[in-house]
Amino acid sequence: MTDYAAYFDDSGHPDNQEAVIAAGFVASREQWQEFEREWKEVLDHAGLDHLHMRVFQHSKDLPFHQKEAILRRLVKIIERNTIRPIAHIVLMKEYAAVNEKYAMEEVLGAPYAIAGRSVARSLNLWRVANMAPSDTFSVYFEDGSKHKGDFIDAMQRDQLEPPTFVKNKDVIAFQAADLFAWEMLYAIRHNLLSDGHALRPEFKKLVRGIQPNDPHIGVYYEKDLINACEKAPAPLRESLQPNTVFAHHSSPKKLRKRTIK
DSSP states (O other), rough: OOOOEEEEEEOTTTTTSSEEEEEEEEEEEHHHHHHHHHHHHHHHTTTTTOOOOHHHHHHHHHHHHHHHHHHHHHHHHHHHHSSEEEEEEHHHHHHHHHHHOOOHHHOOOOHHHHHHHHHHHHHHHHHHHOTTTTTTEEEEEESTTTTTHHHHHHHTTOOOOOOEOOTTTTTHHHHHHHHHHHHHHHHTTTTTTOOOGSOOOOOOOOOTTTTTTOTTTEEEEEEHHHHHHHHOOOOOOOGOTTTTOOOOOSTTSSEEOOOOO
């Protein structure tokens, strides 16, 4: 029997950034224990008590070359001690355009709900392909994301186990997820996803073994969101009658409204 665990963090923001991302890794408990030991060793050697990529990259306490050396060591630790990277990205420009045409937010959810629900689908695919009946699996999301409640609603709508959110900032596995999500946002912000040769080496290593159209790494472009709306289906806004009300069948009294424009 093997005990597996997956940890996910988010990056970006629906209000003022290019994308909303949910990203993280799957590993066995034994791997996570070794990961934690090695990770602490690198941070202790660098004089750091934790890694938060946004703070780390903008800090002036360490020179650039030292930051890059630390990141290389941390990425190697992730490579050695995790099994599967998973990340799903909703591009906000595309989301806003489709949400203007379809009642997407009311039917499918906010960007984080879509990204998180896609992570859950990837995890289910991985479990079916890799786990034995006697194995166990725990999944954790870093708490504090905007539209966390909408993600929970989407999981309940699809009759899936609600995600477990953890506030404990001392869970070191979340720092690997934070690094991965930050690298994803960096690639999007600098238009690097369309040019694989321009990606930072750290990013390429984090997505090792990922193939085109891989279900474990996904970007929602406009055509993908339109396809999702038509499949759901989410009605065209121009076809809606005045005072149309939306609610998930799992919580019919909780009315769903458009908040993102």
